[in-house]
Amino acid sequence: MPDTAWHIIEVVVMLLLPLLMAGGLTVVERRLLGQLQDRYGPNRVGVMGEMQVLADAVKLLGKEDWIPPFADRPVFVAAPAIILMSVLASFAVIPLTSGFAVADLNVGLLFFLAMSSLGVYSVALAGWSSRSKYPLLGGLRAAAQLLGYEVFMGMSLLGVVMMAGSFDLSTIVEGQRGLWYVGPQFVGFVVFFIAGLAETRRTPFDLPEAESELVAGYHAEYSAMKFGIFYVGEYLGITLVSALMTVLFFGGWLGPILPGWTWFLLKTSILILVVIVVRAALPRVRYDQLMSFGWKVMLPLTLINLLVTAAVILAT
Amino acid sequence: MGLTLSAAAGGATHAAGAGAAGTGAVTGILTELEQQFPGVDFVRQETKDGIPTAWIGREALVPVLRHLERGVDGPFRTLYDLAGMDERVRANRDGLPAADFSVVYHLRSYDRNADVRLKVPLAGDRVSVPTVTGLWPSADWYERELWDMFGIGVDGHPDLRRILMPPWWEGHPLRKDHPDRATEMGTFQLPPDDDLLYQEALEADPAQDARTVVLNVGPQHPGTHGPVRIILTLRDELIVDAVPDIGFHHRGAEKIGERQTWHTYIPYTDRVDYLGGVLNNLPYVLSVERLAGTEVPPRAQVIRVMLAELFRISSHLVFYGTFAQDLGAMTPVFYTFEDRERLMAIIEAITGGRMHPSWFRIGGVSQDLPAGWEQMVRDFLDYLPPRLREYDRLVMQSRVVKARTVGIGEIDKDTAIDRGITGPNLRACGFEWDLRKKRPYSGYDRFEFDIPTAARGDCYGRVAVRVEEIRQSLRIIRQCVDQMPSGPHKSEQPLAAPPSHDRMLHDIETLIDHFLGVSWGPVVPPGEAICPTESSKGDYGYYLVSDGNVTSYRTRIRTPSFPHLQALPLLCRGLEVPDLIAILGSIDFVMGDVDR
Numbered sequence: 001m002p003d004t005a006w007h008i009i010e011v012v013v014m015l016l017l018p019l020l021m022a023g024g025l026t027v028v029e030r031r032l033l034g035q036l037q038d039r040y041g042p043n044r045v046g047v048m049g050e051m052q053v054l055a056d057a058v059k060l061l062g063k064e065d066w067i068p069p070f071a072d073r074p075v076f077v078a079a080p081a082i083i084l085m086s087v088l089a090s091f092a093v094i095p096l097t098s099g100f101a102v103a104d105l106n107v108g109l110l111f112f113l114a115m116s117s118l119g120v121y122s123v124a125l126a127g128w129s130s131r132s133k134y135p136l137l138g139g140l141r142a143a144a145q146l147l148g149y150e151v152f153m154g155m156s157l158l159g160v161v162m163m164a165g166s167f168d169l170s171t172i173v174e175g176q177r178g179l180w181y182v183g184p185q186f187v188g189f190v191v192f193f194i195a196g197l198a199e200t201r202r203t204p205f206d207l208p209e210a211e212s213e214l215v216a217g218y219h220a221e222y223s224a225m226k227f228g229i230f231y232v233g234e235y236l237g238i239t240l241v242s243a244l245m246t247v248l249f250f251g252g253w254l255g256p257i258l259p260g261w262t263w264f265l266l267k268t269s270i271l272i273l274v275v276i277v278v279r280a281a282l283p284r285v286r287y288d289q290l291m292s293f294g295w296k297v298m299l300p301l302t303l304i305n306l307l308v309t310a311a312v313i314l315a316t
Numbered sequence: 317m318g319l320t321l322s323a324a325a326g327g328a329t330h331a332a333g334a335g336a337a338g339t340g341a342v343t344g345i346l347t348e349l350e351q352q353f354p355g356v357d358f359v360r361q362e363t364k365d366g367i368p369t370a371w372i373g374r375e376a377l378v379p380v381l382r383h384l385e386r387g388v389d390g391p392f393r394t395l396y397d398l399a400g401m402d403e404r405v406r407a408n409r410d411g412l413p414a415a416d417f418s419v420v421y422h423l424r425s426y427d428r429n430a431d432v433r434l435k436v437p438l439a440g441d442r443v444s445v446p447t448v449t450g451l452w453p454s455a456d457w458y459e460r461e462l463w464d465m466f467g468i469g470v471d472g473h474p475d476l477r478r479i480l481m482p483p484w485w486e487g488h489p490l491r492k493d494h495p496d497r498a499t500e501m502g503t504f505q506l507p508p509d510d511d512l513l514y515q516e517a518l519e520a521d522p523a524q525d526a527r528t529v530v531l532n533v534g535p536q537h538p539g540t541h542g543p544v545r546i547i548l549t550l551r552d553e554l555i556v557d558a559v560p561d562i563g564f565h566h567r568g569a570e571k572i573g574e575r576q577t578w579h580t581y582i583p584y585t586d587r588v589d590y591l592g593g594v595l596n597n598l599p600y601v602l603s604v605e606r607l608a609g610t611e612v613p614p615r616a617q618v619i620r621v622m623l624a625e626l627f628r629i630s631s632h633l634v635f636y637g638t639f640a641q642d643l644g645a646m647t648p649v650f651y652t653f654e655d656r657e658r659l660m661a662i663i664e665a666i667t668g669g670r671m672h673p674s675w676f677r678i679g680g681v682s683q684d685l686p687a688g689w690e691q692m693v694r695d696f697l698d699y700l701p702p703r704l705r706e707y708d709r710l711v712m713q714s715r716v717v718k719a720r721t722v723g724i725g726e727i728d729k730d731t732a733i734d735r736g737i738t739g740p741n742l743r744a745c746g747f748e749w750d751l752r753k754k755r756p757y758s759g760y761d762r763f764e765f766d767i768p769t770a771a772r773g774d775c776y777g778r779v780a781v782r783v784e785e786i787r788q789s790l791r792i793i794r795q796c797v798d799q800m801p802s803g804p805h806k807s808e809q810p811l812a813a814p815p816s817h818d819r820m821l822h823d824i825e826t827l828i829d830h831f832l833g834v835s836w837g838p839v840v841p842p843g844e845a846i847c848p849t850e851s852s853k854g855d856y857g858y859y860l861v862s863d864g865n866v867t868s869y870r871t872r873i874r875t876p877s878f879p880h881l882q883a884l885p886l887l888c889r890g891l892e893v894p895d896l897i898a899i900l901g902s903i904d905f906v907m908g909d910v911d912r
Contacts, residue, residue: 037650133531137553137893203644204716210644211538213897283716284644286894287553 007102014102018091018243021272022235023053029235029276036280056228063224068130071221075129080226083122083233087240090115094243095170097253097260108169109161112244113154116199120146122233123201123208127218138217141287142208145198148294149205153195155302159188159309160248173252182249184312187305189249191298196241196275198290200234203279207287242271345388345432346370352383359413361435364606364845367422369433371413377436378446381421385451390427393733395448396848397422397859397874398458400466402492403437406863408842413437417468419445422846422859422874426733426747429754444469454736457882465490465570480563480911484513489571496571527551531893535564539642539897542907544881546896553892558885565907573860573871577837578604579678579814581868585858586672588873589909591634593627593663594620595851597676602757602847603858604678607840608811615803616680617759622693622796623666623675624758625789629700630659631852632782632789635904639779640711642901643720648711655703662692678838679812684805693797697790704786712783721775725887725899728773735886736879739854740781741903745773751850758849762799763792775902782904811838836866846874853877853904873912877905 027042027050034041043049067076093108095101105111120143127139161167163184164175175181182189198205209217219230246252246267253260285293346368350358359371372380384392399422403415415437422433436445445462447470448455459470460479467488470476477483487494495501534545543564549557572584585596598620605612612620637652660670666689667673667682675682711717727737729745742749750767752760768784770777806812808819814837820830842864848857854876863869880903887903888896 033646037647038654039650133529137531203646206644207894210894213539213894215538280647281710282645283640283711283714283720284894285716286720286892288892289719 010100010102014091014094014096015088017096018088018236018239019232021239022232024050025235025239025272026056026231027052032273032276033280036277060225060228065224065226068132068221070131072129072131075125077226079122079126079129080222080229080233082125083119084229084236086115086118086122087233087236090240091243093169094240094247095173095252096264098170100261101170104170105168107167109157109167109172113150116153117150119199119233119237120150123218126222126230127208130218130221132221134214134216135218135220138208138210138214138220142201142218145205145207145290148291149195149198152191152294152299152302153199155299155306156188156191156195157248159185159305162309162313169247169252173247173254176251176254180249180251185249185305185309187301189245191302191305192245192248194298196245197278198294200237200241202234202238202275204282204285205290206284207290210284238272238275239268242268242275245271345384345430348388349380349383352387353380356380359411361412361844363433364843365603365847367431367433367846369435369844371418371435371437374436374438374445377434378448380434381423381448381451384423384432390425392423392425392432394424394426394736395421395452395454395458396424396431396736396855397857397872398448398455398462399859399872400462400468400490401861401870402466402490405492406869408863415439417443417466419462419468420859420872421448426749438468443467444471446470447472449473452734452736454734454879454882457878464488467491478563480566482563489568496568496575528556533896540900541638541905544907544910546884548893548896550893555888555891555893555896558888558896560881560884562881562907562910565911567908567912569912570871570873573868575867577866578840578868579837581871582676583672583674586674587908588875588912589631589851589853589856589877589906590671591631591906592852593630593671593673594623594676595627595631595849595856597674598624598758599847599849599851599856600858601676601678602849603845603860604840606845606847607843607860607862608678608809608838610679610807610809610812612680612758612807613804614759614801616805616807618796618800619681619685619805620676620758621760621763622793623663623681625792625796626659626663628789628852629786630656630663632786633659635782636707636711636779639901640717642897643717645711645714645717648707651703651707651710655700658696658699662689662696665689665692677806677812677814679809680804680806690797693793697794697797700790701787704783708783712780718776720894720898721779721902723772724775724891724895725902726772726774727883727887731886732773735883737854737883738876738879739850739852740785741778741854741880743767744770744777744781746771751848751855755848757847763795765791775898778902778904811840839864839866848874851876853906853909854880875909875912877907877909881905881910
C-alpha cells in the first residue's frame, strides 16, 4: 500500500514539475531575453512579472479556438496533443534523485529516444493537416530536420552508454560518481546539445517556424490554446533535453551537502538558461546548411567519438 | 572624361554645384547628337539645374536613346528616371514644341559624370511612346507607371498594366483633369460585385508545371518590411521566379505636390522614405532653391549636412537591426533601436520632431540650433563607435551570418548600372560612386570622408557598406560640430519660406508681405530643376517643374528603392526562400519610397 502511494506521488511530481517548469520558463525566457536585449520583458503581472504565465493562459483560453475550414480536422486537433504526450511520457524515465523515477526502465534511454521520435509526428502533421502553404513548408522542414538530427542524437549518447554499460538512466548517474561524463564524453555532449537544440526547434535551428520567412511555419494556422500547447511543448522539450543532459553528462542528482533533487534541478536550470542565451546570440541557419551540417559534420564526428570511446574502453 | 570633369568644375559656381557640372560636360552631348543625327530636330530647353535638355520627336526617340546608351564615348548606361507630364494647362512653355503630354527620359553616364534629359512631345490621338525596355531593363516599371499615371501608351512593352493603382481604377491620376481630393470624386460605394473584382485583381497566374508551387509572400508578411507582395514560383524550396507586386503603399505624393504650396509640401516629403527624415527634405528644398535661385547661408548648409548625416545613421541602424532579424538573429535589432533612440533624442532636441521632423525650409532650416546641442552630439559621437564594434562581433563576424549572406543575391557592377541601382547597393558592387563626392551639394565638398565599397555585390557586401557608412557619417558629423559656422540659419532672400520673423509686423507692408508669404507661400519663377542627392537608400531627387505659381506644376520624385525592388527577381532566382528574405533585407528598400 505505501508502495502504491509512493508511486502516485512520483507520478504527480513528474507530471506537475515539468509542466510548472515549462510554464515558468515562458516567463524566465522572456525576462532573460529582455535583460540581454536592453529591455525589461514582461514585468507588470505579479511582482516581477512571474504571473505572466497565468495571464497568458487566461488569454489563450479566452481566444476563439478556430479550426480553419480547409484543414484536416482530426489530424489538426491531434497534432498538438501528440507533442505534449510524447514529451511528458519521456519524463517518466528521468530520475529526479536516487530511486525517484516513475519508471525505472533498464532501457530508459531508448525509451526517451523513441518518444522524441514521436514528437516529429506532431510538427509534421500540424504542418500537413493545415493544408496551407506556409505551414506545409514548415512541416516539411521539420520532418527532414528532426529525422536527420535524430540519427546522431542517438549515436552521440552511445559513448555514455558504453562507459556506463547500461541504458538505465539511474545506473548512468551512479557511474559518474568519480567523474562526470561531460569530461570524457565532451564531444558527445556538444553533439547532443546541438541535436537537442534542433530537436526542440530552437534558434539557430528554428527553421520550422522561422517567423521572418514562413511567418510561423507549422503552427501558422493554429490559434488559442492549441497554439499555446505547441509553445508548452517547446518549453517542455527544452526542460526535457536539459534534464537529460544533466543525467547523462553532469552527474544527475550527484553533489555534496544539498539533497540530490536540488542538485538535479539546479543543474537542469543552468542548462536551460544556456539554451536561452544561445537564442539571444545566434541567427538562424538556412535549411540546406542545417542538413549538410548535420550529415557532413555532426554524423562523422559522432562516429569518430564512438570509435575512440570504444577503443579506449577496450584498451583499459 | 577627366578633362570634361575638370572643365565643368572650373566653371561651376558654388550654389549650382552639380548642375553646372552637367552643363559644362553635356552641352557637348547635345551638339554631338545633332551632328550624329542631322535629320532630327533637337529643340533645346534651358533648365535651372543645367542638365542639357532637348525635345525630340517620338520617331527619333529610340535611335537617339540607343546611340546614347551604347554609341557615344562615355555611354549613358543608366536610365535615371522616366516620367510623364501633362502639358495641357502649362502656361509658360515658350519655344517648346506643342504637346498635350510629354515624356521625360533622364539618363546618366557614370563615365562622364553627367546627365542628359530628352523629352518627347505627345499630342493628338496618338498618345504613346515606343518602349525602351530593350535598352534598359529598368524601364519596365517606369513605363508601366507612365501608363498608369498618365494613360500614355507604351508600344511594344511586354507587360503593360497598372503598377501603382489597382487594376480596377478608373482614370489616370496624374492627368490634370483627374481630381486630387477624395471629396471631388463623389461618394464612394462598394457595389456587391466589386469585392470579387478586387479579389480577381489579386489572383496570380504564373506558368506552372506539376512540380512548381506558387507561394504568395505579402502584402502582409514579416519579412517584407512594408506592404509589398511577391509572387514566388517555387520548385521545392528553390525560387524559379519572383514577381513583385507594388502599389499598396501608394499615397499620391506626386499628385499632392501639385496641390500643396512649395513650402507646405515639405512635410509630405518626409513620408516618402519614412526612415530618412530630413534626408527627404534635402533634395526637395535643394531643387526649389535652384528654381528660386536661393543662396543658402553657410551655417544652414552645415546644419543641414549634420542633420542629414544623423538621419543616415538612423536609417542605417534600423536597416542593420532588421536585417539581422531577417536572418533570425533576435537581439541586434534591440541594440540598434536603443542607439537610434539616443539619436532621436538629439533630433528631438534640435527639431522637436522624431521620424518626420519636416525641419528644412526653402533657403535654410526652421530654427537655429538650441543651446546645448553640441554636447549632445559629441556624446553620441563617442557613444556609437564602441557599440558598432560590438555589432561587428555579433553580426558581421558571425559565421552563421556569413554563411547566410556571402555570395547570396550577387549582382555585378555593369548589371547594377543597367538596372538603375544606386547608392550603397551600387557601391557594394565595388563601384566607388557617391554623389556627395562626385557632385557635391549643400557644401559636402568641405568635408573629409571616404566612400566605402565592397567587392562582390552580395548581401554581405551591401551590409558591410552601410555599416562603414555609419562610421563615415560620424566623421562628417564630427567635422560639422568642430567647424559649425556662425551666421543666419535661413536665407534673407524674398523667396525663402516662410518669411523671417524679425522682418515682419513693422508696418503694413511687412505685414502684408508676411501674410502672403505664409498663406500663399512664395511664387517660384517658371523653370525646371532637379538636384539629385545621396540619401540613405541611394540616389534621390525631386524633379520640379514650376509654372510661375505658388504650387509646383509637376513634382516628380525619383526614388532609389523603385529600381532596387525592380531588380529583385534578378537577385533571387535559383535561391531559396530564406535567401529571398535576406536579399529583401539587404537591398534596404522602404515601401513609401517605392510607391510614393
